[in-house]
Amino acid sequence: MSAKIDRAFYDIGHLDQLAETDTPLHRLDPRAKLLTTIVFIFCVVSYDKYEIAGLLPFFLFPAVLIGLGNLPLGFLLRKLLLVSPFVIFIGIFNPWLDRAVFWQLGPVNITGGWLSFFSLLLRFTLTVGAALLLVASSGFPTLCMAMEKLGTPRIFTVQLLLLHRYLFILTGEAIRMIRAHSLRSFSGKGRITFRVFLQMLGNLLLRTIDRAQRVHLAMLSRAFSGEIRVLRKFRFGYSEVFFVAGFCVFFLTLRFTGVTALLGRLVLEISR
Amino acid sequence: MSHHIVEVRDLKFQYPDQTLALGGVSFKIHHGESVAIVGANGAGKSTLLLHLNGYLTPSEGVVRIGDFQLTPATVQEVRRTVGMVFQDPDDQLFMSTVFDDVAFGPLNLGLTQEEVRARVEQAMETVGVSHLKGRPPHRLSTGQKRRVAIASVLSMSPDILVMDEPSSGLDPKARRQLISLLQTFKHTKIIATHDLDLVVDLCERTIVMHDGRISADGPTMEIFNNQELLARSCLEKPLRMQGCPVCQNSEA
Numbered sequence: 001m002s003a004k005i006d007r008a009f010y011d012i013g014h015l016d017q018l019a020e021t022d023t024p025l026h027r028l029d030p031r032a033k034l035l036t037t038i039v040f041i042f043c044v045v046s047y048d049k050y051e052i053a054g055l056l057p058f059f060l061f062p063a064v065l066i067g068l069g070n071l072p073l074g075f076l077l078r079k080l081l082l083v084s085p086f087v088i089f090i091g092i093f094n095p096w097l098d099r100a101v102f103w104q105l106g107p108v109n110i111t112g113g114w115l116s117f118f119s120l121l122l123r124f125t126l127t128v129g130a131a132l133l134l135v136a137s138s139g140f141p142t143l144c145m146a147m148e149k150l151g152t153p154r155i156f157t158v159q160l161l162l163l164h165r166y167l168f169i170l171t172g173e174a175i176r177m178i179r180a181h182s183l184r185s186f187s188g189k190g191r192i193t194f195r196v197f198l199q200m201l202g203n204l205l206l207r208t209i210d211r212a213q214r215v216h217l218a219m220l221s222r223a224f225s226g227e228i229r230v231l232r233k234f235r236f237g238y239s240e241v242f243f244v245a246g247f248c249v250f251f252l253t254l255r256f257t258g259v260t261a262l263l264g265r266l267v268l269e270i271s272r
Numbered sequence: 273m274s275h276h277i278v279e280v281r282d283l284k285f286q287y288p289d290q291t292l293a294l295g296g297v298s299f300k301i302h303h304g305e306s307v308a309i310v311g312a313n314g315a316g317k318s319t320l321l322l323h324l325n326g327y328l329t330p331s332e333g334v335v336r337i338g339d340f341q342l343t344p345a346t347v348q349e350v351r352r353t354v355g356m357v358f359q360d361p362d363d364q365l366f367m368s369t370v371f372d373d374v375a376f377g378p379l380n381l382g383l384t385q386e387e388v389r390a391r392v393e394q395a396m397e398t399v400g401v402s403h404l405k406g407r408p409p410h411r412l413s414t415g416q417k418r419r420v421a422i423a424s425v426l427s428m429s430p431d432i433l434v435m436d437e438p439s440s441g442l443d444p445k446a447r448r449q450l451i452s453l454l455q456t457f458k459h460t461k462i463i464a465t466h467d468l469d470l471v472v473d474l475c476e477r478t479i480v481m482h483d484g485r486i487s488a489d490g491p492t493m494e495i496f497n498n499q500e501l502l503a504r505s506c507l508e509k510p511l512r513m514q515g516c517p518v519c520q521n522s523e524a
Contacts, residue, residue, distance in 0.1 A: 013411065016408060016411075020407075141367075141368030141369065141372075141408075161367075161368060162366065164368065165366055165367070165368055165408075168410045169362050169410060211363065214358065214360070214363040215363050215366050217327050217358075217363075218358055218363050218366065219366065219376075220325075220327065220351065221325050221327070221351050221354070222351075222425070222428065223351055223352060223377055223380035223428070224376075224380055228367075229376075229380065230367075230372050230375070230379070231371075231379065231388055231389065231392075
């Protein structure tokens with residue numbers, strides 16, 4: 001059990017490490033990437049619930065990002081797989097609830113339920129993938145700064161920053177606690193009973209409060225007055241404008257004109 | 273500026289649960305002095321340190337830092353003067369990169385961007401962590417974290433450095449490097465520690481605490497040669513002042 005947690009722990013760190021590399025994508029102003037990703041996500045989720053074909057061209061965006069940013073596809077796919085159960089649970093009953101037949105492929109009936117389920121999976125892959133790519137290409141802290149520059153209330157970004165910063169330390173603490181437990185629980189083979197789990201949770205909460213107090217003290221001793229200030233210059237240059245404008249035009253065209261269908265018909269015409 | 277940079281008079285402190293942590297502590301520290309505060313676990317060292325930058329308010333007694341008596345009105349000024357290095361660097365380094373962390377204090381002091389940048393570079397240079405400036409602090413080794421923690425305090429140009437167990441958790445080499453680094457500082461230093469060998473290297477004066485009171489205050493060597501006092505305060509002679517066990521055995 002703890003090995004699994006350890007693994008997840010290092011994986012979050014790995015996402016941050018990816019953000020430290022230097023590629024054309026990483027050099028782009030984070031605001032550009034954030035804006036483009038937001039437009040991308042809105043376009044993807046705004047489609048009709050049975051849409052499949054229209055979503056496929058959107059895979060070009062993550063593909064370009066992976067290429068530009070030299071990011072590891074396998075690692076990102078594994079991350080996607082990790083969160084996929086949530087979405088699968090949301091959509092898994094669609095095929096039973098919605099039995100209207102849309103197409104017939106020979107003997108197989110494709111129902112609306114299956115279509116909406118696959119559409120949901122596609123959307124999940126696109127949006128969560130884009131979010132992962134955003135973090136892997138910019139780094140969480142930088143993204144928070146970008147959000148603030150774009151007008152997100154400071155209290156919100158500061159919360160996010162501290163959350164991210166202490167995630168590692170808290171996870172570390174939890175891992176050590178689980179380790180200590182498994183080293184002293186022989187008969188239970190490392191299983192944590194509900195009663196013990198509650199105590200551990202309570203303990204972790206108390207430790208967190210103590211830690212928060214010490215961190216607050218550290219902030220106070222460095223003249224903290226309620227506002228976190230950071231020195232960072234962002235530059236929104238031609239490449240950023242080109243990146244945002246190019247992709248947004250691409251997404252909006254896909255979304256609001258029937259380019260995909262047109263292309264499909266064109267291909268069919270030619271092949272005929 | 274007054275002659276004494278730190279003055280504590282009849283300081284008493286009781287925690288809300290009625291534990292008397294400090295039962296009347298008095299001492300004065302001069303400019304540029306380097307003072308160790310030693311004592312058993314629970315003797316009141318950390319509680320005392322928390323008073324020096326105004327995190328705790330005395331139940332009774334007076335704390336003066338530089339020209340200011342510590343009151344809620346002067347606490348900001350005091351915190352600017354006193355740089356506090358915490359025992360656990362994970363508590364102290366809360367920003368997401370080393371640079372941001374070192375810049376946190378100066379930015380809060382309202383300095384200009386150039387000034388902040390210069391101070392941060394200078395502080396990182398002094399402790400030798402310039403190459404780490406873009407790294408997230410939680411991914412550094414303990415030795416590196418400790419250096420960054422010190423840099424994050426140095427960048428505010430404090431007059432007084434207060435440190436809680438600066439050598440805990442360091443490997444022998446990192447500890448040695450830390451000692452050499454601290455030796456180059458001209459600040460007034462107040463160091464609470466169990467590492468008595470570090471005290472011998474760094475502090476000419478030692479204050480021994482026991483049960484919330486000062487049981488001795490004097491030249492470090494004098495105190496460490498007082499076997500009876502050390503035993504009473506749950507301490508031992510620094511290792512280097514004890515006979516070498518290997519040599520003793522070979523002589524016998």
